Amino acid sequence: MNLTAIKAIYIFEMTRFFRTLLQSFVSPVLSTSLYFVVFGAAIGSRIETVEGVSYGAFIVPGLIMLSVMTQSTANASFGIYFPKFIGTIYELLSAPVSFVEIMIGYVGAAASKALLVGLIILGTAFVFVDLNIAHPVAMIAFLLMTCFSFSLLGFIIGIWAKNFEQLQLIPLLVITPLVFLGGSFYSISMLPPVWQTITMFNPVVYLISGFRWAFFGEAEVSIGLSLLAIALFTGACIAVIGWIFKTGYRLKS
Amino acid sequence: MSAIVSAKDVTKIYEGGFHALKAVSLDIEQGEILALLGPNGAGKTTLISVICGMVNATSGSISVGGHDIVDDFRGARSLIGLVPQELSLEPFEKVINSVSFSRGLFGKPRDDAHIEKILRQLSLWDKKDARVKELSGGMKRRVLIAKALSHEPRVLFLDEPTAGVDVELRKDMWEIVRGLRADGVTIILTTHYIEEAEAIADRVGVINDGEILLVKDKAELMAQMGRKELIIELQDPITEVPAALGAYDLVIGKDGQSLEYAYDTRGERTGITALLSDLAAQGLVLKDVSTSQSSLEDIFVGLVGDAA
Numbered sequence: 083m084n085l086t087a088i089k090a091i092y093i094f095e096m097t098r099f100f101r102t103l104l105q106s107f108v109s110p111v112l113s114t115s116l117y118f119v120v121f122g123a124a125i126g127s128r129i130e131t132v133e134g135v136s137y138g139a140f141i142v143p144g145l146i147m148l149s150v151m152t153q154s155t156a157n158a159s160f161g162i163y164f165p166k167f168i169g170t171i172y173e174l175l176s177a178p179v180s181f182v183e184i185m186i187g188y189v190g191a192a193a194s195k196a197l198l199v200g201l202i203i204l205g206t207a208f209v210f211v212d213l214n215i216a217h218p219v220a221m222i223a224f225l226l227m228t229c230f231s232f233s234l235l236g237f238i239i240g241i242w243a244k245n246f247e248q249l250q251l252i253p254l255l256v257i258t259p260l261v262f263l264g265g266s267f268y269s270i271s272m273l274p275p276v277w278q279t280i281t282m283f284n285p286v287v288y289l290i291s292g293f294r295w296a297f298f299g300e301a302e303v304s305i306g307l308s309l310l311a312i313a314l315f316t317g318a319c320i321a322v323i324g325w326i327f328k329t330g331y332r333l334k335s
Numbered sequence: 336m337s338a339i340v341s342a343k344d345v346t347k348i349y350e351g352g353f354h355a356l357k358a359v360s361l362d363i364e365q366g367e368i369l370a371l372l373g374p375n376g377a378g379k380t381t382l383i384s385v386i387c388g389m390v391n392a393t394s395g396s397i398s399v400g401g402h403d404i405v406d407d408f409r410g411a412r413s414l415i416g417l418v419p420q421e422l423s424l425e426p427f428e429k430v431i432n433s434v435s436f437s438r439g440l441f442g443k444p445r446d447d448a449h450i451e452k453i454l455r456q457l458s459l460w461d462k463k464d465a466r467v468k469e470l471s472g473g474m475k476r477r478v479l480i481a482k483a484l485s486h487e488p489r490v491l492f493l494d495e496p497t498a499g500v501d502v503e504l505r506k507d508m509w510e511i512v513r514g515l516r517a518d519g520v521t522i523i524l525t526t527h528y529i530e531e532a533e534a535i536a537d538r539v540g541v542i543n544d545g546e547i548l549l550v551k552d553k554a555e556l557m558a559q560m561g562r563k564e565l566i567i568e569l570q571d572p573i574t575e576v577p578a579a580l581g582a583y584d585l586v587i588g589k590d591g592q593s594l595e596y597a598y599d600t601r602g603e604r605t606g607i608t609a610l611l612s613d614l615a616a617q618g619l620v621l622k623d624v625s626t627s628q629s630s631l632e633d634i635f636v637g638l639v640g641d642a643a
Contacts, residue, residue, distance in 0.1 A: 084409070086442045087439060090438075090440050094432070164425075168426070169423030172423060173440060176388045176389055176415065177441055178409040178442060179440060334389065334391050
């Protein structure tokens with residue numbers, strides 16, 4: 083294992099993150115605050131409680147998940163796409179590093195950034211609503227697993243993308259709708275029965291449900307199913323990345 | 336001397352069927368400077384890319400310092416430094432971070448003194464905290480060289496290092512290259528500037544259409560292939576070559592003031608003595624005599640032209 087190289091990639095990526103502080107930190111915090119104001123304060127004041135939790139508090143796990151998933155995907159996909167775009171990928175390919183080490187460096191950095199953003203949003207949430215976290219350790223664990231699995235997905239997208247349009251395509255057309263329809267802002271039980279069934283095919287439902295359980299001790303689907311969903315998703319991403327590395331797909335001609 | 340880079344029957348067929356390398360075999364000796372000459376699309380960059388790991392060969396094998404580039408890619412690649420043709424650099428990064436990153440990527444422990452030495456050598460020390468995007472093209476080229484040298488390679492590939500580079504940098508670069516060679520670093524460069532290959536290389540390889548046409552000691556190549564030209568300036572202009580001198584294939588120069596005689600230095604007899612005495616016999620008065628040797632460029636154009 084070339085640990086020095088992993089460290090070099092990780093630090094290089096994190097430097098980029100802190101260089102674009104405004105974009106990296108301020109924008110997620112601002113947009114989350116807007117969600118709190120609009121959904122929590124304005125609309126939420128007309129809603130009594132959802133699943134026995136005040137609406138403002140109820141949306142906190144979903145909001146964090148929304149940001150963490152989009153941030154992980156965006157960070158990791160951009161992280162590996164950018165060297166391809168500007169040509170500096172030559173250095174990664176000609177260095178004595180394996181693909182696995184490259185992946186650990188990029189995915190590790192992307193996940194760290196997303197984790198930081200998630201924690202900052204959590205901190206912001208405390209400003210707006212009263213929160214009691216029922217299972218803090220499980221909450222952090224769910225957060226970490228989500229950061230890593232979606233960073234893996236982002237890494238795949240970044241390698242697959244041939245241009246900036248493709249880079250935006252999957253996050254925009256797939257991830258954002260899945261997250262919004264995954265119960266970020268509502269309880270699945272509020273939907274008509276047909277939609278409840280359809281929603282069960284959305285993997286994000288299981289992540290948000292598990293995460294919400296960590297906060298409030300109540301879940302819409304069993305916690306075991308949530309863990310299984312994350313494990314399956316992570317496994318699928320690792321399998322695809324393994325295939326990419328084996329074939330050099332869109333990395334080496 | 337032993338080969339530090341050894342390529343055997345390396346073939347590369349790109350997706351779409353382009354045959355970039357056709358069974359290329361090449362041994363690069365430890366400590367030499369090898370210049371690879373060839374027109375655009377000849378396969379120079381593909382060959383370098385295969386050796387360095389950016390492109391997979393379709394068939395054939397390569398070892399660097401005894402390490403197979405596939406089975407023991409870590410061993411092979413840790414010996415190699417690469418300065419690519421394109422100015423590919425992360426634009427928003429500071430110069431020093433970009434260079435330190437390269438060292439880390441190659442698994443070498445941090446060494447600020449070494450980085451400083453390289454940056455000073457390349458006149459980049461003043462710019463160490465500048466963002467890469469603020470630099471001129473020549474400066475970016477220096478950063479690329481610094482990145483390649485940051486991890487102390489034993490084999491350095493310079494892919495068209497002087498394309499679009501000012502005279503000063505070119506001078507600096509050759510000074511560094513000579514310094515590296517003195518330290519035992521093997522250097523492989525591709526260039527369009529034949530005079531550079533001529534000035535700096537120990538051996539010259541000519542590659543065209545995916546095939547290595549020849550690899551020769553530069554001096555030997557020039558001696559073997561070198562045709563010389565004798566230029567005889569005349570006191571009085573002439574309009575045609577006297578019939579008695581017909582056997583020499585003389586060409587009348589501009590204004591009829593000179594005669595040009597081409598001869599082969601490899602020949603047993605160059606015919607110069609006979610020509611001069613025959614000129615005198617024809618009553619032609621000589622003003623001056625000079626010779627010129629064909630450059631690598633002439634040799635190169637001749638070779639590539641023949642192959643086409």
